[in-house]
Amino acid sequence: MDKSAFHKISYGLYIVSSVKDGKFNGQIANTVFQVTSEPPTIAVSINKKNLTHAFIANSKVFAISVLSTQATMQFIGRFGFKSGRDIDKFADADFEVGKSSGCPLVKDFTIANLEAKVIDSFDAGTHTLFLGEITDAKVLSSDYPITYDYYHKVKKGRAPKNAPTYLADEKDLKKEEKKMDTYVCTVCGYVYDPEIGDPENDIPPGTSFEDLPDDWVCPVCGADKDSFEKEE
Numbered sequence: 250m251d252k253s254a255f256h257k258i259s260y261g262l263y264i265v266s267s268v269k270d271g272k273f274n275g276q277i278a279n280t281v282f283q284v285t286s287e288p289p290t291i292a293v294s295i296n297k298k299n300l301t302h303a304f305i306a307n308s309k310v311f312a313i314s315v316l317s318t319q320a321t322m323q324f325i326g327r328f329g330f331k332s333g334r335d336i337d338k339f340a341d342a343d344f345e346v347g348k349s350s351g352c353p354l355v356k357d358f359t360i361a362n363l364e365a366k367v368i369d370s371f372d373a374g375t376h377t378l379f380l381g382e383i384t385d386a387k388v389l390s391s392d393y394p395i396t397y398d399y400y401h402k403v404k405k406g407r408a409p410k411n412a413p414t415y416l417a418d419e420k421d422l423k424k425e426e427k428k429m430d431t432y433v434c435t436v437c438g439y440v441y442d443p444e445i446g447d448p449e450n451d452i453p454p455g456t457s458f459e460d461l462p463d464d465w466v467c468p469v470c471g472a473d474k475d476s477f478e479k480e481e
Contacts, residue, residue, distance in 0.1 A: 260397035264314040264328050265293050266353045267304035273339050273353040276301045277329030279397045281313055289383040291365055294376045300333040305379055309367040312352035317392035318399060320358035321449055322439070325400070326469035330437040349384035360390040432458045432477040437470040441477065 266275030280294035293311060295302045305311045316325075328338055343356040350364035365381025429443035441461075446452040449468055452461065458477065466473055 262316050262320070262325070262395045262397055262400050264316065264355050264359075265295065265301060265305075265311055266314065266355070267301055267308055267311045268351050268353070269304040269307045272304075274300050274304050274333035275314075275328055275338055275353060275355070276333075277325060284380060289386075290368070290380055291363065291383060292378055292380050294373065294378050296376050298375075302377060305367065306370075306377070308351075310350040310352055311365055311367070311379060311381060312347050312350055312354055313363045313365070314355035314359045315361040315363075316395050317358050317360045317390060318395045318403075319392060320395055322468040323449070324358055326437065326439075326467075326471075330470045347385065356389065360392050360394055361388045362386065429457055431480045433480050434467045434470065434472055435476050435478055436472040437467065439467050439469040440480070 260279040261281060263278050263281045264275045265278045265281070266273065268274075276295075276299055278293055278295065282292055284290045284292050291313065293313065295305060301311075327336075327342075331338060339353055342353075344353045345356065346352070347354050347362070347364045350366065352364060354362040354364070363386040364384045366384055367379050368382050369380040371378040371380070431443070432441045433439070434441075441447065441458055443457050444454055446454040446456050447461075447465075447468055450465070452465070458474075458479075461474060463474070467476065
């Protein structure tokens with residue numbers, strides 16, 4: 250089986266959030282899709298190990314923030330590679346509380362918000378597929394939505410281990426030959442590509458990994474250079 254075929258399926262990049270006992274949590278998700286138009290329903294796939302799963306299962310509500318291509322890797326990393334059990338992901342985020350769901354609606358790098366109440370759920374093994382009826386929705390910006398393909402190819406991001414699209418042998422997939430070595434973060438899977446550099450941290454294209462400043466850290470999870478390994 251050629252699992253790289255899964256990468257040809259179109260996905261977006263979203264923040265799925267919920268509320269429980271007055272506390273907020275949210276995570277990056279790519280498996281979000283509309284199911285019906287009347288009534289308007291939408292489905293999200295959430296890993297059972299994630300804190301957001303517990304919040305949705307308890308409160309029976311969730312919200313979706315559609316991210317734009319302007320979303321930074323640091324921002325994506327906070328919601329995608331950090332756990333709400335360890336940090337308050339919304340501490341430094343610009344958000345408002347949804348009137349119909351009570352869930353946090355992210356404003357940063359967001360082009361639309363949708364709120365939903367859970368009307369059904371389906372056991373999918375490691376994940377639960379929550380089906381929600383839309384209770385409110387609004388557009389915030391005319392910017393372009395970020396696709397999962399854009400996240401991989403332009404921002405050089407990887408799927409976290411709890412994502413539905415994670416492939417255990419992802420690093421073994423065929424790669425294009427590169428002139429300089431690429432390095433992968435062993436914590437979150439971010440790939441430093443010298444041909445691209447790290448524009449968000451003023452590292453210009455053509456900067457080899459060895460020439461990065463000693464205090465440079467992974468733009469996604471904040472791990473130091475010692476946490477990177479050369480891709481073979």
